[in-house]
Amino acid sequence: MTNEEFAAIKKLNFNMCMQCGECTGSCPISPKSQLNPRRHMLETAYLVSPLTMRPPLKIYERNEIWDCTTCSTCSYLCPREVKPLDIIIGLRGLLVEQGRIPSTLGDALEGVYKYGNPWGLSRSKRSDWAQDLKVKYVSEGEKADLLYFVGCAASYDSRAQEVARAIVKNFNALDIDFSILGNKETCCGNEIYSLGEKGLFEELVQKNLDLLDRYGVQKIVTTSPHCFHAFKNRYGRELPVKHYTQYFANLIDEGKLKLSGKIEKAVTYQDPCFLGKHNDIYDEPRKIIESIPSVRFVELSRSRKRSVCCEGGGGRMWHDIPGERLAEGRIREALDVGAEIIVVACPFCLLTFDDAIKTTGNEEKIQVKDIMELVAEAL
Amino acid sequence: MDTIVCVKHVPETAEAEIAVDSSGKGIKTEDLVFDINEWDDYAIEEAVLMKEKLGGSVTVITMGPEDADKTLRKCLAKGADKAIRLTDKAFERSDAYATAKILHKAIKDLPFNLILTGTQASDDGYAQVGVILAELLGIPHATMVKKIESKEEFVRVNRELEGGLEQVMEVKLPAMLAVQTGINEPRYVSIMGIRKAREKELKVLGLGDLGLKEEEVGESGSWITMEEMFIPPVEKEAEILTGGPDEIAAKIVETLKARGLV
Numbered sequence: 001m002t003n004e005e006f007a008a009i010k011k012l013n014f015n016m017c018m019q020c021g022e023c024t025g026s027c028p029i030s031p032k033s034q035l036n037p038r039r040h041m042l043e044t045a046y047l048v049s050p051l052t053m054r055p056p057l058k059i060y061e062r063n064e065i066w067d068c069t070t071c072s073t074c075s076y077l078c079p080r081e082v083k084p085l086d087i088i089i090g091l092r093g094l095l096v097e098q099g100r101i102p103s104t105l106g107d108a109l110e111g112v113y114k115y116g117n118p119w120g121l122s123r124s125k126r127s128d129w130a131q132d133l134k135v136k137y138v139s140e141g142e143k144a145d146l147l148y149f150v151g152c153a154a155s156y157d158s159r160a161q162e163v164a165r166a167i168v169k170n171f172n173a174l175d176i177d178f179s180i181l182g183n184k185e186t187c188c189g190n191e192i193y194s195l196g197e198k199g200l201f202e203e204l205v206q207k208n209l210d211l212l213d214r215y216g217v218q219k220i221v222t223t224s225p226h227c228f229h230a231f232k233n234r235y236g237r238e239l240p241v242k243h244y245t246q247y248f249a250n251l252i253d254e255g256k257l258k259l260s261g262k263i264e265k266a267v268t269y270q271d272p273c274f275l276g277k278h279n280d281i282y283d284e285p286r287k288i289i290e291s292i293p294s295v296r297f298v299e300l301s302r303s304r305k306r307s308v309c310c311e312g313g314g315g316r317m318w319h320d321i322p323g324e325r326l327a328e329g330r331i332r333e334a335l336d337v338g339a340e341i342i343v344v345a346c347p348f349c350l351l352t353f354d355d356a357i358k359t360t361g362n363e364e365k366i367q368v369k370d371i372m373e374l375v376a377e378a379l
Numbered sequence: 380m381d382t383i384v385c386v387k388h389v390p391e392t393a394e395a396e397i398a399v400d401s402s403g404k405g406i407k408t409e410d411l412v413f414d415i416n417e418w419d420d421y422a423i424e425e426a427v428l429m430k431e432k433l434g435g436s437v438t439v440i441t442m443g444p445e446d447a448d449k450t451l452r453k454c455l456a457k458g459a460d461k462a463i464r465l466t467d468k469a470f471e472r473s474d475a476y477a478t479a480k481i482l483h484k485a486i487k488d489l490p491f492n493l494i495l496t497g498t499q500a501s502d503d504g505y506a507q508v509g510v511i512l513a514e515l516l517g518i519p520h521a522t523m524v525k526k527i528e529s530k531e532e533f534v535r536v537n538r539e540l541e542g543g544l545e546q547v548m549e550v551k552l553p554a555m556l557a558v559q560t561g562i563n564e565p566r567y568v569s570i571m572g573i574r575k576a577r578e579k580e581l582k583v584l585g586l587g588d589l590g591l592k593e594e595e596v597g598e599s600g601s602w603i604t605m606e607e608m609f610i611p612p613v614e615k616e617a618e619i620l621t622g623g624p625d626e627i628a629a630k631i632v633e634t635l636k637a638r639g640l641v
Contacts, residue, residue: 099457099566106567113570114391114412122394124410158624199570 016080017041023074023084028308032323034064037074037084044087065091066102067321070194070314071273076305092196101195108318109197112204116186117152118318127182129154129161133168137182143216144179149231149241151224152187153317153347159354160347163223166372167244173379174257178221181211188222190230190274195315205235212239221247223372225274225281225346226313232279243275245345245371249284252291261378262294268339270300270330270353271307272346285345288371292378298337300330308333312348327356335366345371380435380529382426382493383486385509386419386454388447389502397610404605415450418497422558424565425527426495427458433529436460438489442470442481448581455576456568467585469593474601475507481596482508483515484589493534494555498523506557513555520555521548525562 023037024030030037040062068088075083095101101109111120127137127150138144148171154164171178189204208231212220220241222228231241242250251257269289275281282304290297302308311326331353334342344350353368390411398407415423426437439454441447442465451462465481473481486494494516496509506522513520525545526537538546539559550556586593594600620627635641 096567096569097571099568099572101567103564103567109567114414115394120394122396124396197569199572199574203570 015045017045017082017084018080020079022077022079026073026077028071028073028326029067029069029311029321033067033321034062035067036064037088040065040091041082041084041087044091062091063102065095066105066315066319068314069273069309069311069316069326071309072277073273073309076277089194089196092194093198094196096196102319104318105195105315108315109192109195109200112187112189112192113200117156118187118191119152119156121156123183126155126185127180129164130168130180130182133165134172135168136177136179138179138184138215140214143218145218146176146178147212147215147217147220148178148180149188149220149222149227150180150185151222151227151347153351154223155185157347157351160223160350163347163350163370163372166370166376167223169376170248170372170379173376174251179215181215184211186211188224188227188230190224190226190234191313191315191317193230193234194313201234209235209237223347225272225279226348229274229278243279243281243284243345245275245285245288246281248371248375249287252287257291257375259292259375259378261292263292263341263374263378264294264296265340266296266298266338267341267343267374268298268300268334268337269303269343269345270310270334270349271304272344272349273307273309273313275345276304276307285343285371288375289343292374295374298339300333300337300339302333310344310346310349310352312346312352317348317351325352325356325359327352328360331356331360331362331366335362339366341367341369341374343369343371343374380429380433380493381438381491382429382435382495383438383440383489383491384419384423384426384454384459385482385494385496385512386423386439386441386450387416387497387500387502388413388441388443388450389416389500392501399608399610404608406608413446413449415453416497416500416502418499418501418558418560419450420497420565421560421562422495422497423454423457423459424563425558426493427566428563429493429527429529430458435492438463438491440482440485441465442473442478451581452573452576453568455579455581456572457566459579461580461582463582463584465584465589467596469586469591469597472598472601472605473596474603474605475503475505476511476602477596477600479508479511479515480600481589481591482512484591485584486512487516492552494518494553496555496557498557498559509555509557516553516555518553518555519550520557521550522557523559524556525559527556527562 021038027037029035072085075085108118111118115123150164153160186207187204189201193201221244225243228241228243231239308330309326342353350370357363357366390408390413395411400407430437437459438461439451439459440463447464455462465485470481499506510520521536521538523539524536525539528535533549533551535549540546620630
């Protein structure tokens with residue numbers, strides 16, 4: 001271990017850890033993985049304490065570090081406010097610097113570095129989803145009052161593109177003037193940060209801040225809670241960013257958004273980790289859903305802060321592990337409360353649930369939809 | 380084990396929309412992303428793995444424009460000790476033979492036990508440079524290598540043949556091995572790692588430094604002349620399926636069934 005790595009680990013606040021195990025007990029991944037935040041805290045402490053006689057932690061033997069979805073349950077439940085998630089991201093950082101990272105995750109990082117998206121798809125195809133839609137692209141010399149930041153998943157994944165299209169449709173239906181960056185848009189870096197690739201994250205921050213400045217962006221609305229979180233909390237600068245649930249809930253408050261179309265279905269809602277646990281946004285998505293006439297809203301038995309991750313965060317979109325997927329369990333929970341639609345507000349939740357509905361054979365019983373798709377139907 | 384790895388900085392074309400340039404002998408590269416040639420990525424990884432196991436040094440060498448430094452820095456970040464870039468206006472349009480001559484001049488006086496190259500380059504697909512270089516240096520070579528075991532005086536290598544066959548042979552050192560993909564798992568290099576690698580030596584040599592004459596390199600020093608490059612027209616048999624993913628999948632299944640393929 002180099003001095004720099006030693007210093008980086010020392011900065012992490014693990015000395016407050018009292019080994020209570022709340023983190024591991026609450027970790028949704030630990031039942032099916034070796035991932036054990038409590039043990040990682042202990043071993044990291046051994047790693048940096050000159051007083052302990054234990055051998056240094058061989059983090060490169062800890063492949064389970066990559067199983068974490070960065071849902072942050074461990075961190076918000078920690079009674080000593082230690083934030084085991086930061087330790088896990090820190091340990092990932094050490095592994096990344098040694099080049100020890102599962103190959104699919106390495107490919108995702110390379111994809112972002114070269115093409116601006118973790119799927120490594122061509123930059124020239126980034127805004128293909130918007131070709132037949134009425135959208136304004138940012139242009140030099142013209143200020144973009146409201147920027148719709150689409151994000152990588154909604155730009156490239158065919159299912160998630162439907163959410164981007166719904167958002168554009170909703171903006172247009174409400175006569176809201178907005179712009180998109182088109183093929184200039186680049187990854188927000190949230191997953192890159194979570195994977196511990198700090199150098200690449202720094203580059204993305206710089207690129208995105210330059211873009212926002214160049215086009216005089218006044219307000220940003222994101223599709224993904226992940227992009228929202230990165231802009232809000234990880235860019236080292238206060239940015240005027242809102243997740244679309246906040247933006248549209250506010251339109252309801254102002255009386256500018258009135259939903260009249262009926263959706264006569266039992267609907268439940270999955271709190272995305274990066275909206276809920278990371279940013280305490282619980283009411284706005286529910287306000288939008290409940291404003292749709294005739295929707296019968298039912299809560300999942302574990303919701304809000306107790307909500308369970310879909311397993312799409314922290315780089316897990318590009319790194320699968322054996323065992324039942326958390327999203328499959330969540331679909332069963334949704335069926336248990338009688339839901340016919342599980343509504344999401346995150347492209348990763350959308351994709352993991354879309355898969356889980358198929359793998360559990362429940363295509364006839366339940367659908368997954370994004371809030372913006374419901375709004376588009378009800379407008 | 381002192382190893383020299385020859386690498387090439389190539390455009391990535393798998394996902395890109397390719398267009399032939401106005402000369403009719405190349406492709407438009409303005410919008411393309413360049414990176415290390417895939418085969419060479421395995422070669423540099425193999426060299427670094429050997430260095431980590433046996434000690435010694437790794438020198439990485441490329442012939443190409445200044446932009447190729449990105450590939451060299453990546454190799455340095457992976458664990459190479461020093462890098463050499465061979466750049467000269469006169470080197471442009473060199474065929475595999477002329478390229479090998481240029482590399483030969485740069486390598487012949489360097490100490491080495493082993494030279495590694497990728498089996499081929501993804502842009503021109505010649506798969507010749509390494510072999511010609513070995514001939515010019517008067518050393519043995521093996522191609523399509525997918526396993527290397529290092530002994531004192533020789534290396535034992537597995538060559539990947541068609542039909543799932545593998546050939547094991549002993550090659551006397553010093554030698555040149557052209558490495559096949561899949562020989563290892565190339566490591567990821569972090570941006571911090573690439574930044575740190577800026578401290579490592581990167582030497583740039585031109586025509587004069589190598590003691591070469593203009594007529595020995597480039598088009599005049601080549602045995603092969605490129606005539607034309609073109610994108611084959613779409614044949615009548617090609618059918619592009621349209622519709623949503625489910626629809627397309629159903630059509631594919633239908634087609635496969637109709638032709639008795641499943």
